Amino acid sequence: MAENRPPDSSRRSESSRRAIHDAALGLVGEVGYPRTTIEAIAARAGVGKQTIYRWWPSKAAVLLDAFVALGDRAAERSGGGEAQGISDTGDLAADLRAVLRATVDELTDPAFEAPTRALAAEGIVDPRLGAEFVQKLLDPSLRLYAARLRAAQEAGQVRADVDPRIALELLVGPLTHRWLLRTLPLTHAYVDTVVDYTLRGLTPHGDAPVIS
Amino acid sequence: MAENRPPDSSRRSESSRRAIHDAALGLVGEVGYPRTTIEAIAARAGVGKQTIYRWWPSKAAVLLDAFVALGDRAAERSGGGEAQGISDTGDLAADLRAVLRATVDELTDPAFEAPTRALAAEGIVDPRLGAEFVQKLLDPSLRLYAARLRAAQEAGQVRADVDPRIALELLVGPLTHRWLLRTLPLTHAYVDTVVDYTLRGLTPHGDAPVIS
Numbered sequence: 001m002a003e004n005r006p007p008d009s010s011r012r013s014e015s016s017r018r019a020i021h022d023a024a025l026g027l028v029g030e031v032g033y034p035r036t037t038i039e040a041i042a043a044r045a046g047v048g049k050q051t052i053y054r055w056w057p058s059k060a061a062v063l064l065d066a067f068v069a070l071g072d073r074a075a076e077r078s079g080g081g082e083a084q085g086i087s088d089t090g091d092l093a094a095d096l097r098a099v100l101r102a103t104v105d106e107l108t109d110p111a112f113e114a115p116t117r118a119l120a121a122e123g124i125v126d127p128r129l130g131a132e133f134v135q136k137l138l139d140p141s142l143r144l145y146a147a148r149l150r151a152a153q154e155a156g157q158v159r160a161d162v163d164p165r166i167a168l169e170l171l172v173g174p175l176t177h178r179w180l181l182r183t184l185p186l187t188h189a190y191v192d193t194v195v196d197y198t199l200r201g202l203t204p205h206g207d208a209p210v211i212s
Numbered sequence: 213m214a215e216n217r218p219p220d221s222s223r224r225s226e227s228s229r230r231a232i233h234d235a236a237l238g239l240v241g242e243v244g245y246p247r248t249t250i251e252a253i254a255a256r257a258g259v260g261k262q263t264i265y266r267w268w269p270s271k272a273a274v275l276l277d278a279f280v281a282l283g284d285r286a287a288e289r290s291g292g293g294e295a296q297g298i299s300d301t302g303d304l305a306a307d308l309r310a311v312l313r314a315t316v317d318e319l320t321d322p323a324f325e326a327p328t329r330a331l332a333a334e335g336i337v338d339p340r341l342g343a344e345f346v347q348k349l350l351d352p353s354l355r356l357y358a359a360r361l362r363a364a365q366e367a368g369q370v371r372a373d374v375d376p377r378i379a380l381e382l383l384v385g386p387l388t389h390r391w392l393l394r395t396l397p398l399t400h401a402y403v404d405t406v407v408d409y410t411l412r413g414l415t416p417h418g419d420a421p422v423i424s
Contacts, residue, residue: 032337034246121333124392125244134395142395149414158414165396166386166405167414173385174378180336180392183346183354184377193378201413202361202370202379 019045020052021066028063029114033122033129038062060129063119064136070112071137086148092157093195095148100175100191107179108186120180142168170198231257232264233278240275241326245334245341250274272341275331276348282324283349298360304369305407307360312387312403319391320398332392354380382410 023044027036038059042049056062086099106112123130145168152158158167174194178186235256239248250271254261268274298311318324335342357380364370370379386406390398 117336120393121336124329124333124336127394130394134393138393138395156416159416162409162414163405166402167409169386169389170382170406170409170414173387173389174381175385176393177381177385177388181332181346181350181388182339182342183350190378193375194382197374197379197382197410197413199413199415201409201411201415202374202382203411203413204368204371 016045016047016051017055018069020047020055020062021069024059024062024066025070025111025115028118033063033118036063060132063115064132067116067119067137070115071106086144088148088151090155092148092152093199096171096195096199097188097192099145099148100171100195101188103172103175104186104188104191107175117180142172145171167198171195228257228259228263229267230281232259232267232274233281236271236274236278237282237323237327240330245275245330248275272344275327276344279327279331279349282327283318298356300360300363302367304360304364305411308383308407308411309400309404311357311360312383312407313400315384315387316398316400316403319387329392354384357383379410383407 020041023041024036027040027044036059038049038052041059041062042052045052052062056065087095089095107116119129119133123133142165146164149158149162149164149167153160153162153164158164171194175186175191178184178190184190232253235253236248239252239256248271250261250264253271253274254264257264264274268277299307301307319328331341331345335345354377358376361370361374361376361379365372365374365376370376383406387398387403390396390402396402
């Protein structure tokens with residue numbers, strides 16, 4: 001369909017925007033966040049610095065935007081993923097396994113891994129950037145888990161006294177820990193086990209400890 | 213007792229070693245890992261560069277050693293903590309709450325927080341440093357959780373089909389996620405809830421889903 005659409009300024013803008021995103025992600029993955037500059041992004045994207053400053057107030061803003069776009073593209077490629085919401089097939093375990101497996105694929109995708117690590121590392125030492133990272137990138141995805149768990153709660157599949165906002169951290173926390181710190185391989189089998197343990201707990205059925 | 217012990221080279225060594233550790237931790241927390249140099253550590257500790265090179269092959273080695281010593285000191289101060297092992301009182305939930313609460317206190321202690329964040333952030337983007345960080349600092353503490361869960365398994369308090377090495381990530385993963393990414397406050401109440409959910413699971417008792 002694209003060839004029937006006349007070239008116009010919005011298409012040119014879109015292609016510059018995409019080139020700037022790609023340049024920003026490539027640079028941050030290669031040289032790290034502190035050494036990625038607006039000048040270098042502009043040079044690699046083949047645009048003037050002013051083009052970047054017209055659209056974004058800062059390097060952090062360019063990068064966060066680039067990550068949002070990258071996540072959307074990954075979700076489109078995989079025909080789903082968490083950017084589209086988490087499926088509700090009625091089978092909570094299967095739905096959680098599906099979204100966590102897709103996240104494993106994304107986090108271990110070379111196009112995604114280096115820039116995501118660079119941005120996460122910088123957010124860990126820079127509270128202001130970290131807060132933007134959480135607000136713009138992480139929280140929207142965590143809310144999808146909370147919503148799916150809440151639906152399961154309404155269906156009686158999750159205990160009524162469980163706080164979905166905390167429960168979701170038993171799913172994404174282990175995955176993030178293993179990925180960021182590279183303790184052991186991050187695989188589909190691993191996230192399947194995490195879903196199993198999280199839903200069923202570690203204690204034998206009918207023998208749950210009394211929590212004081 | 214110290215005044216009865218004659219000053220000797222091993223005491224001088226110990227005090228230099230401690231000064232070097234403190235300088236390394238202070239600098240990495242203030243200026244970050246990349247900008248912390250052996251020269252700056254030596255200057256701040258009041259020793260010659262050669263003293264440092266005599267004991268450690270690299271900046272990473274100094275820092276990892278400094279962290280091990282810091283963890284030991286924190287454990288001594290708190291009269292326990294995970295560096296001394298995880299208690300086995302027979303009450304798994306209580307023992308896990310105790311060690312995780314002590315870890316929260318450590319991670320939110322200003323003396324510990326800035327250098328730990330700086331080292332973790334660098335390990336995230338530098339796989340070689342990350343591997344040393346995991347091997348020397350993280351794995352020894354994870355093994356304590358695995359051992360405690362294995363003891364509970366032998367006591368029939370944890371399902372026999374649970375892999376302790378994976379199960380422990382449901383405890384430390386959420387804590388690390390919340391601490392590193394600063395999503396929400398890291399409190400004792402939070403880790404208590406994580407222990408509760410991890411042990412009991414999210415699904416209603418007697419209504420566990422069949423895991424395919």
